[in-house]
Amino acid sequence: MLIYDTATSPYKRVMDNSLLCELLHPEKIQTDIKIRYSLAHAFVLKGESTLPHLLQNSVEIYYIIQGRGLMHIDEQAEIVGAGQAVVIPAGSVQYISNTGEDDLEFLAIVDPMWNATDEICIR
Template sequence: MSDDYKSGIRNIAEEPWRQFPNHFGSALSKALVHPETTGSRQIDYRISTYQPMAYVERHAHKVQEQVYHVLDGEGLMEIGDEKRVVRRNDVVFITPGTFHSIENTGLGDLTFIVVTTPVKDE
């Protein structure tokens, strides 16, 4: 966890793009509010851009809840045994223990916000 646990303002350009573990094919994210960047303890807030065919592998969280908010593009969201197309303005809520994945199946970039709380599965 960062030693800089304090309120503040950050610009999206300040955070580099990175590919987190189990994300593949130019599935890039900026960890805007994250233990490593702000010292946050309860919130992981990222903006992600996946190029066509990029994806995060199917997974579930023990205690974490997640919200995906699609800003642009389209892709395929898997929630449990169901797969649905997601596109701009769709908001997806994932409960703990639910297997899920997202993949860019569209023609252009898929950009979305992901909010996870708490930061870690314990």
């Protein structure tokens, strides 16, 4: 049985400015499980935003656990909140601003799995 726990996994600031814990990544786990996606647990702290960025070849899904944010994908922007999933197509410029009174917390699922060479920060 494989169990991964955010309580024992490190969080760090990543390129897009979120506070992120890479919970499950096929290239970093000690098993031959056959999955294509990676899974991260992330926070955008109160009053903060991620930086505009894109994944060239991977689709990303944000599942909002708590908080509220303004999600930007290319030219579109929508308020999102707990219980919602946002699909971010490959090649789309995206960022999210925390518009709530608390930290914005979400899961980020990337398929195929995230890798640094696929991500571009737009400045």
